[in-house]
Amino acid sequence: MPLPRIAITVGDPAGVGPELVEKAIRDPHVLAACEPVVYGPPDADRFAPGVLSADAGRAAYDALVRAVDDARGGRVEAIATAPINKEAWALAGLPWRGHTELLAHLTGAPRVAMMFYSRHLRVVLASVHVALGDVPRLLTFEHLVEIIRLSARELPRFGFERPKLALAGLNPHAGEHGLFGTEEDTAIRPAIEACRARGIDVSGPFPGDTVFVRARRGEFDVVIACYHDQGLIPVKLVAFGTAVNVTLGLPIIRTSVDHGTAFDIAGQGVAHPESMVSAVLLAARLATSEL
DSSP states (O other): OOOOEEEEEOOSTTSSHHHHHHHHTTOHHHHHHOEEEEESOTTGGGSOTTOOOHHHHHHHHHHHHHHHHHHHTTSSSEEEEOOOOHHHHHHTTOOOSSHHHHHHHHHTOSOOEEEEEOSSOEEEESSOSSOGGGHHHHOOHHHHHHHHHHHHHHGGGGTOSSOOEEEEOSSGGGGTTTTSOSHIIIIIHHHHHHHHHTTOOEEEEEOTTTHHHHHHTTSOSEEEESSHHHHHHHHHHHHTTTOEEEEETOSSOEEEOSSOOOGGGTTSSOOOOHHHHHHHHHHHHHHHTOO
């Protein structure tokens, strides 16, 4: 069978993305798994390394739009993205906070979620690029039910036919029966019970300081974290550089690196491509259903 064509976007051209992509498309494992197709500005040399700009933000946006158009048109089988800079997007006047939000908009996906996938730990985020103070009001019963159902539906693609899901609590000790907060009792636990009634193997809420350890030991296939850093800190402790960001709920396959644009080392030739390589390889495996 022919190798799948994987679109690889360079992300912000002033960051480490172009370097990571150049290294990844020469990697023998990548070349054995797919036909890489690079998307980026044709005049990338005009972007000074490490310099934040609206121009670079717009270039990253334009490349992603082209890749999504080709994925939806069947000209590529999946997309793997290098990092964008959210501040550069804001300077360019783009209303989306990041890849995930824009991809949902471009594909018309009604519900998406960010999952970080690694061999030893998988984490889905119930909220993403929002201020910490806004998280409690976003964790409604309805929203959590949708995230649980989406996660349960998508996990079989990753080899978990009957996935075991766990929800982390929002508050210390998962609220301690209302002593440290009420979100566990008013939204999280009712959402879990409603999903269990529908046949989903989900449990919790569990204290955030232990649930990831239990998942790492194999008790759960995925943990749903309440907010960005609650989920990303354990993932990056366990698998920084090899974890892959996957957008669940899209009609196309999209993977990404687990780090940012690293402006501080851009243009120096020292960026490590492991996460970019992992993202491309996972995209290729998903495209050929060989997980």
